[in-house]
Amino acid sequence: MSKEKESVMAGFKAFLMRGNVIDLAVAVVIGAAFTNIVNAVVKGVINPVVGAFGTQDLEQYHYCIQSPCTTDKAGEATHGIELMWGTVLSSALNFLITAAVVYFLMVLPMSRYLARRARLLAAKEEVPVETVVEASELDVLKEIRDTLVSQRGPGGSETVVPQRK
Numbered sequence: 300m301s302k303e304k305e306s307v308m309a310g311f312k313a314f315l316m317r318g319n320v321i322d323l324a325v326a327v328v329i330g331a332a333f334t335n336i337v338n339a340v341v342k343g344v345i346n347p348v349v350g351a352f353g354t355q356d357l358e359q360y361h362y363c364i365q366s367p368c369t370t371d372k373a374g375e376a377t378h379g380i381e382l383m384w385g386t387v388l389s390s391a392l393n394f395l396i397t398a399a400v401v402y403f404l405m406v407l408p409m410s411r412y413l414a415r416r417a418r419l420l421a422a423k424e425e426v427p428v429e430t431v432v433e434a435s436e437l438d439v440l441k442e443i444r445d446t447l448v449s450q451r452g453p454g455g456s457e458t459v460v461p462q463r464k
Contacts, residue, residue, distance in 0.1 A: 333397055333400060333401065334393075334397070336400070337393050337396045337397045337400065338393065340396060341389065341392055341393055341396065345357075345392055345396075356385075357385045357386070357388050357389040357392070358383070358385045358386045358389055359385055360383075360384055360385025360388065361381045361382060361383050361384065361385060362381070362382040362384060363379050363380070363381055363382075364379070364380040364381070364382055365379045365380040366379055367379055368380070368381050
């Protein structure tokens with residue numbers, strides 16, 4: 300192979316080995332699995348509950364904008380204009396259930412775990428968080444001071460800034 304092809308292949312290999320690509324692949328697989336679960340919940344639980352008040356298939360709910368609306372055996376409109384609001388409602392329910400499952404079963408527990416881990420690490424180091432914040436603010440202020448002094452140049456008047464002990 301030429302050096303250009305080797306370089307391209309090395310870059311591609313580095314891209315594939317990044318954690319982000321692996322995380323994305325895992326997310327896609329988990330998302331596909333959740334889609335099946337959510338569709339089953341909607342079909343087996345939500346639709347029958349809605350069916351107690353009407354039809355069990357939310358996608359059957361529609362409104363005819365231009366009458367008369369007629370459909371063929373496949374369910375396609377042959378005459379009139381139908382507004383299929385049941386399909387939108389079904390998709391919205393699928394999205395909300397998926398979002399709730401992801402949030403309550405994955406995001407919330409992981410954020411609680413990471414917060415607990417951060418507290419344990421802070422306790423092990425025995426450095427109060429306020430001290431770390433104050434030190435970082437002090438460092439930023441020192442950098443700003445040094446930048447301003449350097450911008451004045453050699454001819455500018457120098458002010459003595461007391462150092463914090």
